[in-house]
Amino acid sequence: MGLAKRIIPCLDVTAGRVVKGVNFVGLRDAGDPIEIARGYDEQGADELAFLDITASSDERDLMLHVVEKVAAQVFIPLTVGGGVRSVEDVRRLLNAGADKVSINTAAVQTPRLIADASARYGAQCIVVAVDARRVGEVGAPRWEVYTHGGRRATGIDALEWGRRMQQLGAGEILLTSMDRDGTRAGFDIELTRIFSDMLEIPVIASGGVGSLEHLVEGILRGHADAVLAASIFHYGEYTVRQAKEYMARRGIEVRL
């Protein structure tokens, strides 16, 4: 037995509160991030990801408080992303108790940020979030990097981008398929497998999970090192423990 595949529940945070996605039950407050984080921790989550989806700087300070409070009570790794623009932002999040910081838009605008932050704090805490949208045709697939929460095309080839980010010092890639995100149709397996096989650093598959079998596919067919999901856990359809038990029955090594 060796390294376990990881399950990472993702929490969207705005104004210091966790919000549930709007597509399924309408916009609503899902509660206190500390309580929710503690719940996932008790279910056996391997890490937690917090995505700051707020815009104003006041609300960003609330996010730091959330990270501080969670880090004082939940003793598993915490990844925090959303709106990270500078090495100073990285420092503030790490000091608040984040273990890893996820960077997306700013990496595209200033690739040097990844090199600088990695040199300063170590590759282990620098996650590059790649939002990729399929642009190629069947048989000749290609994916393009998107920024600003998937709203803005960059023209950058996602595979080339992944290699460059690894070279600059990213310690991990959080790979989201924009085509699958929110669809509950499963990961983009082809994209995930190409990325994971191509890179030396771990790849977290994200976007599209609607069932426990999707998690299994992400690992066994997509070769992902970790799987991230939001809605299947938020709505109480499955607990993290149920997901792990299911994966274990399919021969995947997990931490139970």
Next chain:
Amino acid sequence: MTDIAVIDYGMGNLRSVAKAIEHVAPHLVVVVTSDPEVVDGAARVVFPGQGAMPDCMREMDARGLRAAVIEAARARPFLGICIGLQMLFESSEEGGIAGLALLPGKVRRFPAAAMIDAHGEKLKVPHMGWNEVHQSSAHPLWEGIPQASRFYFVHSYYVEAGDRGIVAGTSRYPFPFACAVAARNIFAVQFHPEKSHSAGLRLLANFLAWQPAHAARAAGAAIAESGER
């Protein structure tokens, strides 16, 4: 009186270490410090570290902490974590630099050519996530922690101990490597107990209760004193 000094030399997230210790021992005084005098005055010392070992060595020296670290590792209950484990050894392939040489052995990078698992699949570096820890010898810090418990790792370099007698625990990735070492009053781990849920918190609690026979100063007495405040 400081019960526990967490040595801060500007590398990484020390809040997590301090918070985890406070969580298991709310009555103790935990100080995150870069002041050698505070380290000298602490009953127990935690030596963490993240990032690159050459940077860690340089920053430690820049703060004048080398002597305090060596003295603490010689005389008091001492817990090294991650780079704080690696720095105790003679040298590292990372930047080709010398370590503190308090323990025999070298720090090596996971060799790219060997990173294939039993099923022929490529293994990633950093070694990141929860791996099983095999306790190779009984030790007070393993007390109450089941054999093969999983701990959280994140590292690209590992310790090749020069003396098998100091290896207290091993993990496999894909070959067995020393993930815990014990010598006298030193216990040091490659994984992050502060991020390893209940097994990690138990290890930290065990460290706080540990009375190593070789410790020059009676840590228990100091903690008893602080409890009387």
